[in-house]
Amino acid sequence: MKIYLQEKIGNPDLFTGRKDELAFLLNWVEGIKGLTSKSRLLLARHKTGKTAILQRLFNIVFDKNDQVIPIYYEVKESKQHVGEFCKDFFLTVIYQYTAFRVDAIRLSR
Ligand SMILES: Nc1ncnc2c1ncn2[C@@H]1O[C@H](COP(=O)(O)OP(=O)(O)O)[C@@H](O)[C@H]1O
Ligand SMILES: [Mg+2]
Numbered sequence: 569m570k571i572y573l574q575e576k577i578g579n580p581d582l583f584t585g586r587k588d589e590l591a592f593l594l595n596w597v598e599g600i601k602g603l604t605s606k607s608r609l610l611l612a613r614h615k616t617g618k619t620a621i622l623q624r625l626f627n628i629v630f631d632k633n634d635q636v637i638p639i640y641y642e643v644k645e646s647k648q649h650v651g652e653f654c655k656d657f658f659l660t661v662i663y664q665y666t667a668f669r670v671d672a673i674r675l676s677r
Pocket of ligand 1: 576577582583584585586612613614615616617618619620621
């Protein structure tokens with residue numbers, strides 16, 4: 569699978585396991601299409617793999633390019649002016665949305 573969002577894990581092959589969790593999340597993504605999935609909160613202790621699984625989920629869903637558009641945004645831990653946050657968030661959404669649409673055109677050719 570192609571990697572669209574650079575994962576913090578580095579080499580994508582380093583990601584292991586999490587098969588049940590990914591199956592659950594992909595089923596949740598499927599439910600989004602029929603509006604049956606609710607919002608979800610992933611809550612776990614520091615350094616237990618939340619970022620790793622969500623970045624991998626992003627790449628899988630992006631690669632599928634099937635109705636559900638993934639957006640990945642990480643809120644900075646350092647202090648940030650609200651204006652900067654809004655601009656950064658907005659641009660991230662626009663970039664990822666555009667990339668998804670461009671990829672859809674590429675796949676349809
Ligand atoms: N499924 C996985 N396979 C291999 N390494 C992982 C996996 N999930 C997390 N890691 C590694 O464990 C560390 C903590 O993961 P991270 O996703 O940053 O945790 P969190 O976001 O919950 O703080 C990182 O070094 C990450 O690369
Ligand atoms: Mg994290």
